[in-house]
Amino acid sequence: MxxxxxxxxxxxxxxxxxxxxxxxxxxxxxxxxxxxxxxxxxxxxxxxxxxxxxxxxxxxxxxxxxxxxxxxxxxxxxxxxxxxxxxxxxxxxxxxxxxxxxxxxxxxxxxxxxxxxxxxxxxxxxxxxxxxxxxxxxxxxxxxxxxxxxxxxxxxxxxxxxxxxxxxxxxxxxxxxxxxxxxxxxxxxxxxxxxxxxxxxxxxxxxxxxxxxxxxxxxxxxxxxxxxxxxxxxxxxxxxxxxxxxxxxxxxxxxxxRPIMYQVAGIYMSTRLVANVAQVLIPLYLHLTLGLAARALAVVPLAMYLGSLAAAGVQRLAPRAITRKMHYAFGTACAMTGFVWIHLEFDDNYKTYYIYVVAVLIDVAENVSEDSATAPLE
Structure with a gap:
């Protein structure tokens, strides 16, 4: 039985x-x-x-x-x-x-x-x-x-x-x-x-x-x-x-x-806007700007997503002393670093290796910032 x-x-x-x-x-x-x-x-x-x-x-x-x-x-x-x-x-x-x-x-x-x-x-x-x-x-x-x-x-x-x-x-x-x-x-x-x-x-x-x-x-x-x-x-x-x-x-x-609802909604909308624009335009950036082969259109988004998952795991293990505002600030800094790097670099090493670091930075920022923005501000 x-x-x-x-x-x-x-x-x-x-x-x-x-x-x-x-x-x-x-x-x-x-x-x-x-x-x-x-x-x-x-x-x-x-x-x-x-x-x-x-x-x-x-x-x-x-x-x-x-x-x-x-x-x-x-x-x-x-x-x-x-x-x-x-x-x-x-x-x-x-x-x-x-x-x-x-x-x-x-x-x-x-x-x-x-x-x-x-x-x-x-x-x-x-x-x-x-x-x-x-x-x-x-x-x-x-x-x-x-x-x-x-x-x-x-x-x-x-x-x-x-x-x-x-x-x-x-x-x-x-x-x-x-x-x-x-x-x-x-x-x-x-x-x-x-x-x-x-x-x-x-x-x-x-x-x-x-x-x-x-x-x-x-x-x-x-x-x-x-x-x-x-x-x-x-x-x-x-x-x-x-x-x-x-x-x-x-x-x-x-x-x-409650004003907090509109504050959180505005922050979350801005975060999603950055994430969606990056997800939509990065494949075109890889092809038209960097001239990478078709393989990059699958591998780079995959690296972005794996980086996002890793960030989610690390965030869950972070000490309680780190507030959601601090998480959000960290995510914003990662995003800005990635976007500035995109603007400055176009050499062969960047196309071969560093583009994956940039991709991970952007998606880490998206995951950390979005998770922080979904909760009321502290």
Whole structure:
């Protein structure tokens, strides 16, 4: 007879550890599709459109801007609607999972077309092709927002205590780490196996390589999403939900009056801006400014991410005497060092060795500063 292990948690309640682990893994894997798509979007979107499809820098930037605007508009819309979805399907399946399913379908049905040549219009004018790609980008961003918001809002639905919620959040972050590493490793493998990535740069002839990369990582994301929907069961306590919403509305009103919220939001937004700009533009910097081969487009972002993980581990071990402000100042100093170094150096040693140090400095700064900015100022 299988032994059942139990763990004591808050308020003298007990939960089956095996069930808890299944819940945590099943939940955490539900955001893998979003994570791999986000990694491809921010790291390789401009590379693909500017260097492979040969859109102008302005046209590629406008397409990315369209995506970010749609994401910004759809995120609060999805959050508002997912709280109020109440129909026969949501009653049986779960309102959060229903929105997650909708978002997954949108992502799967649109993202492969973004990283492919224009079907039936490859010879058309670039401005005409922009309408084609913009349509799929908007569908993708709406779906991405639906998956992200529904997945995050499942945490209080699945867990009644802070102990389990913390574990769910940690597992979710762990799968995000796996997803980003997986994308960069697959990119390096595909570029390495299918050509002389140590000598040649990325160009129009590499469109099929990016298409294969997308198919591989999205296949893994699809399997992860299926596992999530089969293994996670959402609670349907709508009456309790309505009571919590009424109480939450009062809490939110009081929260929005606190100046600290706007201070933290401004600092966090600035930090994310630096991180996103670096992630988006560094691949183009490697190719256009430094003239590095295709291999660098996978290896340098991988080094950046590994440096970020190392920084996260060191930060967790730092003494309590080091405040969040000190962490943030350290991250800012690392970022400024990296950017100044980029501005000053272009010799062969820099291109061969020091570019990895610069990449690590920038991503260390992003991780340390973002983690410090998410907590209230001390």
């Amino acid at each position: 299988r032994s059942v292990f139990r763990e004591k948690i808050m308020d003298n309640e007990f939960v089956d550890i095996s069930t808890s682990l299944r819940l945590q893994l099943g939940y955490g894997i539900g955001h893998v599709l979003n994570d791999v798509c986000a990694s491809l979007w921010f790291t390789y979107f401009l590379v693909f459109f500017h260097l492979v499809l040969e859109f102008s820098a302005s046209q590629a930037g406008k397409l990315m801007l369209i995506g970010q605007i749609v994401d910004a508009l759809s995120t609060p819309f999805v959050g508002y609607c997912s709280d109020r979805t109440d129909n026969i399907v949501s009653l049986r399946y779960g309102r959060r999972k229903l929105w997650h399913l909708f978002g997954t379908a949108c992502v799967l049905g649109s993202f492969p077309f973004i990283f492919s040549e224009c079907i039936g219009c490859a010879l058309s004018h670039k401005w005409a092709q922009m309408f084609y790609f913009a349509a799929f980008i908007m569908i993708f961003q709406i779906g991405w927002a639906a998956v992200q918001i529904s997945h995050l809002s499942l945490i209080p639905e699945l867990a009644d205590n802070d102990h389990t919620r913390t574990h769910l959040t940690a597992v979710r972050y762990g799968f995000t780490v796996f997803s980003n590493l997986f994308v960069y490793i697959i990119t390096w493998v595909v570029l390495h196996v299918t050509g002389e990535c140590d000598k040649q740069q990325v160009g129009p002839g590499d469109a099929w390589k990016f298409r294969h990369i997308v198919y591989i990582v999205m296949g893994v994301g699809l399997v992860a999403s299926i596992v999530f929907h089969l293994s996670v069961r959402e609670k349907n306590s709508y009456q309790c939900q309505e009571q919590l919403m009424e109480h939450g509305n009062q809490t939110h009103c009081s929260f929005f009056r």
